[in-house]
Amino acid sequence: MALTDNAGVDAVFETVGFEKTYETSLKCLGREGRLIIIGYQPENNLPRIHPIQLILKEASILTSRAGTHEELAEVVKLTRKNKIKLMVTDKFELDQVNEALTLLRKGEILGRAIIMP
Numbered sequence: 001m002a003l004t005d006n007a008g009v010d011a012v013f014e015t016v017g018f019e020k021t022y023e024t025s026l027k028c029l030g031r032e033g034r035l036i037i038i039g040y041q042p043e044n045n046l047p048r049i050h051p052i053q054l055i056l057k058e059a060s061i062l063t064s065r066a067g068t069h070e071e072l073a074e075v076v077k078l079t080r081k082n083k084i085k086l087m088v089t090d091k092f093e094l095d096q097v098n099e100a101l102t103l104l105r106k107g108e109i110l111g112r113a114i115i116m117p
Contacts, residue, residue, distance in 0.1 A: 008029050008031065009028050009029060009033060010033055011035075012026075012034075012036065013036050014035060015039055016110065016111060017037075017039070017045065018110060019045060019047045021111065022047035022049060024110075026049065026053050026059075029057055031058060031059075032059065032060075033059045033060075034059065035061045036061075036063070036064065037061065037062070037064070038064050045107055049061075086112065088112050089109065089110060089111030090103075090109050090111065091113070091116055092113060092115050092116065093115075094115060094116065094117055096115075097115055100115060
C-alpha cells in the first residue's frame with residue numbers, strides 16, 4: 001500500500017490461489033478495485049472471502065479459466081515494456097529444485113518462485 005500512498009491498486013491478478021495470497025490481494029485493492037482470478041485454484045486450499053471485504057471497497061471479483069494465445073502474447077509484450085510488474089517471491093538455485101518443489105507442494109510459496117540456472 002505504501003507504493004500507492006495507501007490508495008490501493010485498481011486490479012490484482014490472482015494466479016496462485018492460496019488463502020494467504022487472496023488475503024494480500026484483497027488488502028492491496030483500492031476503492032472500486034477488481035480482483036481477477038485466473039486459472040484453476042487448488043481444491044484443498046479454497047479461500048475464505050467475507051463479503052464485507054468487497055463491500056467496503058466497492059470491489060468486484062472477475063474470473064477467467066485461461067486466456068487466448070493472443071492475450072498471452074499481449075501480456076508478455078506489456079511485461080517486457082515494464083507495464084506489468086512480476087512478483088517473484090522466491091528464488092532457488094538449480095541444485096535446490098527438490099527443496100523448491102517440497103515447499104510448493106506444502107503451499108509455503110506465497111507468490112511465484114523461479115529456478116535459476
